[in-house]
Amino acid sequence: VQSRPPAEIGAPLEAIETPALVVELDALERNMVRMARFASAAGVRLRPHAKTHKCPAIALKQIAHGAVGQCVQTVGEAEALVKGGVTDVLVTNEVVGTGKLRRLAALASEASVGLCFDHPDQVDAASQAARDAGVTLRALVEIDVGMERCGVQPGAAARDLAQRIAEAPNLAFEGLQAYHGSAQHFESHSAREQAIDRAVAAVSRTLEAFQAAGLPCETVGGAGTGTFQFEARSGVYNEIQVGSYIFMDTEYARLEDGEGKRFRTFEHSLFVLSSVLSVPAADRAIVDAGWKSYSGERGYPWVHGSDGIEVVGVSDEHGKLRLGADTPRLRLGGKVALIPGHCDPTVNLHDWFIGLRNGRVEELWPITARGASR
Numbered sequence: 001v002q003s004r005p006p007a008e009i010g011a012p013l014e015a016i017e018t019p020a021l022v023v024e025l026d027a028l029e030r031n032m033v034r035m036a037r038f039a040s041a042a043g044v045r046l047r048p049h050a051k052t053h054k055c056p057a058i059a060l061k062q063i064a065h066g067a068v069g070q071c072v073q074t075v076g077e078a079e080a081l082v083k084g085g086v087t088d089v090l091v092t093n094e095v096v097g098t099g100k101l102r103r104l105a106a107l108a109s110e111a112s113v114g115l116c117f118d119h120p121d122q123v124d125a126a127s128q129a130a131r132d133a134g135v136t137l138r139a140l141v142e143i144d145v146g147m148e149r150c151g152v153q154p155g156a157a158a159r160d161l162a163q164r165i166a167e168a169p170n171l172a173f174e175g176l177q178a179y180h181g182s183a184q185h186f187e188s189h190s191a192r193e194q195a196i197d198r199a200v201a202a203v204s205r206t207l208e209a210f211q212a213a214g215l216p217c218e219t220v221g222g223a224g225t226g227t228f229q230f231e232a233r234s235g236v237y238n239e240i241q242v243g244s245y246i247f248m249d250t251e252y253a254r255l256e257d258g259e260g261k262r263f264r265t266f267e268h269s270l271f272v273l274s275s276v277l278s279v280p281a282a283d284r285a286i287v288d289a290g291w292k293s294y295s296g297e298r299g300y301p302w303v304h305g306s307d308g309i310e311v312v313g314v315s316d317e318h319g320k321l322r323l324g325a326d327t328p329r330l331r332l333g334g335k336v337a338l339i340p341g342h343c344d345p346t347v348n349l350h351d352w353f354i355g356l357r358n359g360r361v362e363e364l365w366p367i368t369a370r371g372a373s374r
């Protein structure tokens with residue numbers, strides 16, 4: 001059930017009911033164009049991750065900017081995107097359980113659908129579900145390239161699983177999923193680069209094993225916003241799965257780039273818009289957005305465009321701001337834009353994106369995969 005949108009098209013920013021999730025459309029579009037140009041110049045396919053935005057309207061915009069399709073993390077996200085008009089989705093995850101595999105196979109009659117594997121039992125189960133539905137699912141072997149989450153070991157173990165997939169009815173072996181998630185947030189540029197160098201070596205070793213076994217590998221996918229330039233120039237990855245670059249968050253803004261400066265390749269385009277609810281003291285203001293409006297596992301949000309104001313406390317429905325000595329006292333009802341610590345789980349707390357341009361509401365996009373964790 002979607003709640004009523006917090007604004008109407010054409011309304012000025014001041015009329016938006018808060019807390020609300022706001023996207024600056026100019027910045028969003030510049031981020032999309034920047035990444036699309038990078039991928040095309042590097043000669044890699046761009047398959048952005050929809051777990052970031054959970055929204056078919058944004059997915060279709062990315063595809064209009066040259067993306068080949070979308071990544072998702074759950075079957076529910078895949079369903080929401082296909083319902084919204086996306087025709088190519090890859091679940092960058094293992095899918096376990098007959099019910100979920102049946103749902104995924106049902107989608108494959110409307111769209112091209114892929115998923116990842118790291119266990120032979122799962123190959124048999126997916127093959128059966130695809131056969132029952134009369135469809136073919138694209139299948140990638142996920143290898144662990146250093147993250148120690150899902151994935152088989154690179155080399156012989158990956159080859160054996162790929163062979164099993166190649167022999168399984170109604171599965172089409174497509175290639176390798178080789179995402180290094182933990183490397184995305186290593187603060188130092190060289191630490192990220194070294195982690196991806198090791199991932200590339202693991203991928204190369206696996207590709208040699210595939211070749212020796214006569215297994216063609218069409219896709220090697222991976223990369224996120226923190227490392228995509230390394231995968232893209234590796235010569236082995238050919239599909240990048242970047243997600244957060246469209247929005248940016250404080251976690252990514254803290255990274256160091258190659259020159260020892262803060263990572264500013266992409267602009268902040270996502271904000272939780274709040275309103276001043278109380279001004280109890282000269283150096284303190286309270287806004288109406290707390291932990292129910294943005295995720296907290298990466299710390300307090302930053303206040304956008306206002307150096308003298310800092311978030312110093314958060315509770316469920318309140319954010320406490322400390323004002324600098326020179327900061328003018330905030331007025332009741334005044335709007336404060338907060339930059340979330342982590343964009344993906346923040347988006348998951350909202351029903352609508354409000355697209356703003358020049359201070360006016362231009363788009364209202366329902367976040368239809370919000371809460372689609374199954």
Ligand SMILES: *Cc1c(COP(=O)(O)O)cnc(C)c1O
Pocket residue numbers: 049051052071073092179181184222223224225226241242243244245
């Ligand atoms: C989250 C994720 C991404 C995207 O990462 P960002 O850091 O948001 O760019 C890519 N691939 C997989 C498998 C992921 O889980």
